[in-house]
Amino acid sequence: xxxxxARADRITAILLAxxxxxxxxxxxxxxxxxxxxxxPASIPGLLPMILGAVAMVCAVLLFVSAQDAPxxxxxxxxxxxxxxxxxxxxxxxLMVGALPYYVATTIYVAGFLMLFDRxxxxxxxxxxxxxxxxxxxxxxGVLFRYAFLIRLP
Amino acid sequence: MTGLESFASAxxxxxxxxxxxxxxxxxLLGIFVGSLPGLTATMGVALLTTLTYTMERDAAILxxxxxxxxxxxxxxxxxxLLNIPGTPASAATALDGFPLAQKGRAGYAMxxxxxxxxxxxxVGIFLLVMLAxxxxxxxxxxxxxxxxxxxxxxxxxxxxxxxxxxxxxxxxSGLIGLMVAMIGADGIHSHxxxxxxxxxxxxxxxxxxxxxxxxxxxxxxxxxxQAAPQMAEKTRRGARSLPRLLHLWRYKxxxxxxxxxxxxVGIxxxxxxxxxxWASYAAARRTSPERDEFGTGxxxxxxxxxxxxxxxxxxxxxPALTLAVPGSAPAAxxxxxxxxxxxxxxxxxxxxxxxxxxxxxxMLVLGxxxxxxxxxxLTPLFIQVLRIPRAWLMPVVFTLCVIGPYALTQRIFxxxxxxxxxxxxxxxxxxxxxxxxxVLGIILGDLLDKSLRxxxxxxxxxxxxxxxxxxxxxxxxxxxxxxxxxxxxVRRGLAARNPFARKPS
Numbered sequence: 245x246x247x248x249x250a251r252a253d254r255i256t257a258i259l260l261a262x263x264x265x266x267x268x269x270x271x272x273x274x275x276x277x278x279x280x281x282x283x284p285a286s287i288p289g290l291l292p293m294i295l296g297a298v299a300m301v302c303a304v305l306l307f308v309s310a311q312d313a314p315x316x317x318x319x320x321x322x323x324x325x326x327x328x329x330x331x332x333x334x335x336x337x338l339m340v341g342a343l344p345y346y347v348a349t350t351i352y353v354a355g356f357l358m359l360f361d362r363x364x365x366x367x368x369x370x371x372x373x374x375x376x377x378x379x380x381x382x383x384x385g386v387l388f389r390y391a392f393l394i395r396l397p
Numbered sequence: 398m399t400g401l402e403s404f405a406s407a408x409x410x411x412x413x414x415x416x417x418x419x420x421x422x423x424x425l426l427g428i429f430v431g432s433l434p435g436l437t438a439t440m441g442v443a444l445l446t447t448l449t450y451t452m453e454r455d456a457a458i459l460x461x462x463x464x465x466x467x468x469x470x471x472x473x474x475x476x477x478l479l480n481i482p483g484t485p486a487s488a489a490t491a492l493d494g495f496p497l498a499q500k501g502r503a504g505y506a507m508x509x510x511x512x513x514x515x516x517x518x519x520v521g522i523f524l525l526v527m528l529a530x531x532x533x534x535x536x537x538x539x540x541x542x543x544x545x546x547x548x549x550x551x552x553x554x555x556x557x558x559x560x561x562x563x564x565x566x567x568x569x570s571g572l573i574g575l576m577v578a579m580i581g582a583d584g585i586h587s588h589x590x591x592x593x594x595x596x597x598x599x600x601x602x603x604x605x606x607x608x609x610x611x612x613x614x615x616x617x618x619x620x621x622x623q624a625a626p627q628m629a630e631k632t633r634r635g636a637r638s639l640p641r642l643l644h645l646w647r648y649k650x651x652x653x654x655x656x657x658x659x660x661x662v663g664i665x666x667x668x669x670x671x672x673x674x675w676a677s678y679a680a681a682r683r684t685s686p687e688r689d690e691f692g693t694g695x696x697x698x699x700x701x702x703x704x705x706x707x708x709x710x711x712x713x714x715x716p717a718l719t720l721a722v723p724g725s726a727p728a729a730x731x732x733x734x735x736x737x738x739x740x741x742x743x744x745x746x747x748x749x750x751x752x753x754x755x756x757x758x759x760m761l762v763l764g765x766x767x768x769x770x771x772x773x774x775l776t777p778l779f780i781q782v783l784r785i786p787r788a789w790l791m792p793v794v795f796t797l798c799v800i801g802p803y804a805l806t807q808r809i810f811x812x813x814x815x816x817x818x819x820x821x822x823x824x825x826x827x828x829x830x831x832x833x834x835x836v837l838g839i840i841l842g843d844l845l846d847k848s849l850r851x852x853x854x855x856x857x858x859x860x861x862x863x864x865x866x867x868x869x870x871x872x873x874x875x876x877x878x879x880x881x882x883x884x885x886x887v888r889r890g891l892a893a894r895n896p897f898a899r900k901p902s
Binding site: 246247248249252253256260262263267271274275276277282283284285286287288289290291292295298299300304306307309313314320321322324325328329332333335336337341345349352353356357359360361376380384387390391392393394395396397 | 562850
């Protein structure tokens with residue numbers, strides 16, 4: 245799957261135009277603070293309106309000039325990327341804050357190793373992953389908690 | 398006190414065992430960060446910023462400067478050994494560095510890169526000391542009208558130069574950054590804008606979470622997406638040799654020219670080290686008698702690229718310190734770090750902290766000496782570091798990406814911001830949008846907004862002063878020319894008239 249194609253540019257252009265319309269509308273309908281008696285040229289919606297209009301112009305130009313990238317970049321593994329994004333997202337959004345930091349980080353690091361360090365057998369991966377996870381979580385946790393006095397999530 | 402005396406005094410003040418210890422570990426860490434594909438200078442500086450919250454001000458700035466210098470230099474390691482630039486700044490280095498490594502001259506190439514980086518940084522530091530004070534003094538005359546154009550100029554020129562053959566994508570990237578900057582309380586009336594009723598957005602999108610996401614998490618995803626790199630076979634036996642001074646002397650003009658080009662590119666807002674390296678490399682190729690060897694293992698090409706990218710570091714700090722407009726993405730993080738540590742970059746810096754520019758120059762000199770020592774002495778160690786499997790390195794990097802932004806505000810929301818910007822940054826890279834203008838937009842959005850509205854208040858709604866004041870008019874003309882040059886027919890017309898353009902063979 246490539247994302248540097250003319251089709252991707254056109255989809256981006258449509259999204260950008262939509263964002264532009266939203267910005268323009270939001271700037272136009274934004275409170276003009278008349279009750280504070282501010283200068284009419286200093287209304288908070290001024291720049292959002294301008295940016296919205298510029299975004300629509302850029303969207304049109306992007307749609308019109310959409311083309312495939314001249315040199316196709318070497319393609320990588322979308323599966324590995326998606327798995328890394330998913331696992332990292334689960335850690336950052338669901339585990340951190342819900343579990344104690346040390347536990348969440350140990351599970352994340354160990355899981356990452358088990359998923360991606362495919363050269364070793366499963367049992368060895370699990371053991372090294374767990375050990376590496378504990379060391380990483382302990383090291384980073386202690387550094388932030390006791391050296392930098394940060395209350396861990 | 399003259400500039401030179403101030404610089405000497407600042408350098409002397411840093412000659413304490415603790416400061417030198419900070420220089421040593423931070424530069425070494427920077428070289429490791431830069432040398433590992435997947436860890437960039439911006440990410441290194443952003444993550445280290447989160448580790449300096451509790452440090453004393455000067456020590457924190459020293460550590461960050463050394464990380465910056467070390468990481469930009471460190472990118473040459475993987476560029477030479479793996480043909481993968483450790484940082485985007487080293488892309489030009491790989492063109493000649495990797496062929497040299499394949500010929501069994503990896504040690505020599507790394508030595509040459511080290512010397513080039515050190516000299517490039519020193520040239521840049523010299524220009525920093527010479528140019529920053531008068532620039533800050535000139536900027537004291539800037540009013541709202543000039544700052545409006547300056548902010549716009551930064552976005553336009555950054556989009557133009559980082560967008561490459563598609564400047565429109567650079568502009569769009571900057572535009573998205575400006576839109577992001579509009580979220581939260583506005584800078585004049587503190588009116589809450591564009592939050593959709595989400596209270597966590599009232600303070601706006603934090604720069605550090607956004608940058609750690611766009612440069613850190615996005616890089617983790619990119620590394621996992623790419624195929625695992627292979628090290629140049631002949632380097633495994635590690636032939637080491639130092640560059641002879643004679644060779645460096647042969648390239649004296651290339652080195653000085655690349656240093657000056659790199660510094661000037663650094664001064665241009667939001668452009669960065671990679672463009673500095675490419676511009677220096679292109680200039681060297683045009684004038685070199687060995688131009689046919691460029692791309693096949695030219696020592697002159699390697700020297701030009703490394704000198705050019707390293708000279709951008711002090712160059713990028715010139716507008717960052719004097720105008721609060723970053724010359725590169727790592728410099729953008731440094732601006733945020735300076736604010737965190739109580740230094741207010743901008744024209745007032747000469748009044749509020751008159752010797753700070755010289756202190757920064759002295760810090761960069763120490764960082765440069767450190768890369769010279771470590772770069773020449775620890776080559777085998779760096780080769781070992783490059784063998785760390787990504788499955789072990791990336792979860793550690795991401796763990797730091799999570800805890801770093803959280804540490805600043807202790808809000809889980811900032812972790813979500815980091816994740817969102819990571820996904821956005823990855824998608825932008827895949828679609829060939831430069832990320833630097835996005836960051837510059839987030840930084841300059843507030844300045845653009847406040848300057849536009851303050852200017853309009855001062856002129857009672859009249860737009861004329863935006864175009865009639867001399868500095869404003871000059872900026873407006875520059876922006877108009879830049880946009881004109883981005884129009885494809887104009888570009889093609891100019892390229893056809895360019896005597897240096899490469900003819901198809």
